[in-house]
Amino acid sequence: MNPSRSVDRALTLLKSEKDDEYFLLKLLPQPASCCCSDCWPNTWREINRTIAPAQPVPHEGDSLITVGAVPLVIESHESGPEIILLLTQWCSQIASLLKPISEIVSTFAKSLSRERPKGLARIRIESYRVSQGQATHIAKLDVDFPLDKRTVDTINSTIQDMLTKNTEGGNQH
Ligand SMILES: [Zn+2]
Numbered sequence: 001m002n003p004s005r006s007v008d009r010a011l012t013l014l015k016s017e018k019d020d021e022y023f024l025l026k027l028l029p030q031p032a033s034c035c036c037s038d039c040w041p042n043t044w045r046e047i048n049r050t051i052a053p054a055q056p057v058p059h060e061g062d063s064l065i066t067v068g069a070v071p072l073v074i075e076s077h078e079s080g081p082e083i084i085l086l087l088t089q090w091c092s093q094i095a096s097l098l099k100p101i102s103e104i105v106s107t108f109a110k111s112l113s114r115e116r117p118k119g120l121a122r123i124r125i126e127s128y129r130v131s132q133g134q135a136t137h138i139a140k141l142d143v144d145f146p147l148d149k150r151t152v153d154t155i156n157s158t159i160q161d162m163l164t165k166n167t168e169g170g171n172q173h
Contacts, residue, residue: 003024003135006024006077007084007130010062010075013064014064014071018133019132021086022084022087022129022131023084023166024083024127024129025125025159025162026080026127027109027124028124028125028126029112029117030123033117035080035081037059040112046111051074058076060076062074067097067101068093070085070086070089070093070097071085072084073085083104085097087131094163094164098159098160101163102157102163105125105156105159106152106155108123109125109147109152110147113145122142123145125140125141127166129166138165138166139161141158
């Protein structure tokens with residue numbers, strides 16, 4: 001995967017600049033397999049229901065959703081879905097963003113655990129920071145299927161942790 005290319009894809013929807021700083025969450029199936037809406041039909045249907053009234057994420061396309069007052073982009077890639085947001089906006093709104101973003105990720109995980117496309121055994125969740133077009137890998141979490149309630153709680157708390165830690169050293173606008 002190439003996080004800075006994903007950011008390039010999100011610029012228009014976010015109305016932002018390549019030089020801005022971004023936070024990116026990536027979901028990677030293990031073993032690797034295609035994650036498009038044909039291969040994950042139930043999961044993408046569930047995500048689209050969750051983000052309504054925002055536009056459904058098109059097949060291998062992008063959707064802009066608003067959490068609180070903060071825009072973020074969900075991208076459908078064959079290699080795995082991505083969530084991209086602008087660091088500066090997110091730093092100032094972090095309290096209102098933690099829960100909704102972790103819930104999007106846990107919705108993916110819960111739906112995949114039910115759908116188990118191609119016998120999917122595990123999903124890896126990675127976080128990146130992209131600054132001036134350069135990506136820095138921050139953290140990762142491996143989630144084994146099927147999910148239990150405790151693992152869902154772990155996903156939510158870990159994602160919130162990834163988001164919180166990333167405010168350190170961020171641009172203070
Ligand atoms: Zn596919």
